[in-house]
Amino acid sequence: VTFSSCGMKMSSRSGLRSIMDDIAATTAASADKWLNLSIGNPALIPEVEEMWREALHAELGDGFARSGCRYGPSRGAEPLVQAVVEYFRHRYGWALRSENIVIGPGSQMLCFAAGALFAGPSGSRHRPILIPTMPDYTGYQGMCMHRDGVAGVAPIIERSAGRGFRYRCDLDRVAEHGDAGMLLMSSPSNPAGRCASAEEMATLATIAADRGVPLVVDHAYGQPFPRIVDTPAPPLWHPNVINCFTISKAGLPGERLAFAIGEPEYIDAIVSFIANTALHASQIPQLAMANVLSSGRLDEVCENAIRPHYAAKRHFAETLLAEFLPAHLDWRLHASSGGMFCWIWVDDSSFDGAELYRAVKERHVFIVPGEHFFVPGHGFDEHAGQCFRISLSADEDSITAGVERVGLTLGEMHRAR
C-alpha cells in the first residue's frame, strides 16, 4: 500500500494504542482473571445509566421518523443547539446564538477538525498544534495528520508536603512558541486531573489572541458536566477560545456526542469540516441530550450521582495508595479533586513506567505507563517515564486488589536495583 503523507501518519499505531490492543487481546479470553486499572470508560452508575436509557427511549416515539430516519443539519439538531444556547445563557450568562455552536460526533472529532483547519501546513509554513502543559490527553498526538505536527511544553513541577505534587503551566515558554496554529488542552486534564486556574486560562487566551490563533479547551471531565473533577473556575468566554464539552464522561461514551462553543468564524469552519466528513452526529443521542439538558436532569444526576461517586472513589484510592505503595519509595500523587484517574510519579531516576507495565502484567494487573501522555523529545522524557496512571472506573474490590499488587511490584522493582 502506498500511503499519502497524511496516510503515513494516520495509519500508524500510537504506542498507547499498541498497549490498549495488548490489554484488549489479553483480557478477551479470560476477563475475570485480570484486574484492569487501565480503563478509560466512565464508571457504571445506575442513576446515570437510567437517565440515558429513558432519554434515548423517549426518542423512539412519534418523533423517530423525523430524527433517526432523516439526515440532520451539520451544525447539529436544532433542539440541541437551542438547548445549549439556553443552558449556557442560564448557567454562565453567555449570550450565545446558534452561530456559536457546533455539535459533533465526539470531542475527539471536534478537536481533530480544529487541528486540521487551524494548524498544519500553510503555504511554506508549518504551524504545529501546541499543548501548553504536558502531560495531556494522549489522543491529541494521534489526531494530527503530519509528522511533528504536535508540540508540547514541559510543565513546572511543584512538590507539596507529604506525597503530593502538581504541574503548573510554564506560561513564559508557551509565550515563546510563536509558530503554533492552535493551542489545545484538556482542563481538568486527562491523565493528571490538573485544572487550569482562571488566571492561567486568561493568560493562555491572551497568548492565543496575540498570535491570532484559537485556544481549544476540552472540558470532558469538568464544568458544567460531568463534574468528575471539581474545577476552580467556569469555562472562559473569550473570542479566541473554543470550548469543547462532551457527554462521554457523563455516561454515554458509546454514542459519540460532543459540542463546541466559540466565535462564529471558528465554529462555521468546523461545521463545514463536519459537513464534508462525518455529515453530522447521530440524531437520537442529540435529541436525548437536548432533553436532559433542558429538563435539568443532567445537572441533577451530576450533582447527586456522578460527582459524589468519583469524590468517594478518589478518597478511597488515596487511602489505598498510602497503605499499599512502598513507604520508602518517593512516589507522589498529582493533586486533583475527584477525577477518573490517579496520576502517580515515582521520583527516582531508576524507575521506568514501561517496566512497571510489564511487571504488573505478570501479576494480572494493567496500568498505563506515563510516557504516552507527553509529546516525546521536548526535554521531559525522564519525568514522563517515571509516571503511571491508574483508573478509578473499576469496582472497589478490583481497585483494592490491583493497587495492592502494584505496591508489591514497585517494592520488588526497587529491591532489584
Add this chain to the structure above:
Amino acid sequence: VTFSSCGMKMSSRSGLRSIMDDIAATTAASADKWLNLSIGNPALIPEVEEMWREALHAELGDGFARSGCRYGPSRGAEPLVQAVVEYFRHRYGWALRSENIVIGPGSQMLCFAAGALFAGPSGSRHRPILIPTMPDYTGYQGMCMHRDGVAGVAPIIERSAGRGFRYRCDLDRVAEHGDAGMLLMSSPSNPAGRCASAEEMATLATIAADRGVPLVVDHAYGQPFPRIVDTPAPPLWHPNVINCFTISKAGLPGERLAFAIGEPEYIDAIVSFIANTALHASQIPQLAMANVLSSGRLDEVCENAIRPHYAAKRHFAETLLAEFLPAHLDWRLHASSGGMFCWIWVDDSSFDGAELYRAVKERHVFIVPGEHFFVPGHGFDEHAGQCFRISLSADEDSITAGVERVGLTLGEMHRAR
C-alpha cells in the same frame, strides 16, 4: 482566522451546500408552501421505520450498560463485525475475517478516511482521487483536503430510442490517468442511478491493481441492501477493491452507520484513521444493525418494502415526466431500474440547469441543478449545465405538482429563447 492549507479547502462551502442552505432557509418558515424535489433523504416507509425502531429499542435493555455506556472498538462492535462476516459469507460466499471489516460513522467518513490515507500529497507528488465516471456523488469533491485533489473522467453518452440515455465509463481515459492515488465511485450512482456492469467493474479493478491503488466502491443504493436500484451484478471481491455499504438509504441516515470491506492492509489503515478521529461509530445503531442483518429482517424489508416502493415511484415519475415535460424539448431521462432520483438531461445548448433552479424556485419548487455532480474543468461543463436532478422521496402529490411546474417552467424558458 488564519487557516491551514487544508483549512482553506475544508472550511469552504461547496456550491451544492450553498443551494442546500438556500433551500433549508427558504422552506424553514413555511415548509407547506414548497414542493421540495431536492431531498436526499430516503422515503419514509412504515415497515422500514418500524424495523429500526424495534431494533434500536431492543438495545436499550440489559445490554445498554455494555454498549451506549462504554467506548467501543474502532474496528466496530464485535457483534456487528461478526454479523457482516456471516452475512457476506452466506450471501456471496466471501471468506471474510474481522480483519477485512471496518465499521464507521457513515460511508462519507469512510470514503474521507480512504481519500486522506491513499490520495493527496506524498513527498513531492500529489496523487488525486479519481472519479472514473462523472457525474457522481457531489460529496466526494468536498471530502478532499487539498485544492484540485479530485479529478473526474467525462463519460461516454449513449442516447437510446425515445427519451432515454445512459453514461458509459470511458475506460481508456481512466487508464490514462497514471497519477491517481485512489479511484472512488458510487454504483448505483447518485445522481444518475447508473450501475457499473460486471465487466466495467472488473476493468476498473484491474486498472487500480496495475497502479497499486484502491478502488473504493460505494454501494449506498445497491446490493445487498437497500436495493433502491436493481443492480446487474453483485459487489466485486478483488484485492484492490474496498466495498462500502451503508444503512442510510435503508432507512436510518440520522444515526450515521456504514462499513467497508477489503484487504486487511487497506482496512487496518482505515481503522487507525477512525481511532484517531471519530474513535468509533455509535454503538447502539451498530448492535441494532447486527440484529436485523443476522435475523434476515433487513433482507425481508428490502425485498418487500424498499425495493417495491422505489420501483413504483420510479414508474410513477416516468409517466409524469412524459406527461408534463414539453414534448418539443429534447429532454432525456438516464436509464435506471428504480432509484431515489430522476436524472434529466436537456440536450439543448441554450439550456442552463442553474437558471431552471432559479425559475422553478419562483414557482415554489426546488430541484438540484446538475453541475455540482461533475468535477469542474474536465471538458464536460456544457453537458453538466444541461442536467438536473429530481428526488422521488416526496409523496406522490408533491411529485406530481412539482413535475408539472417544472414542465411549465421548461416550456417558458424554451419560448423565451
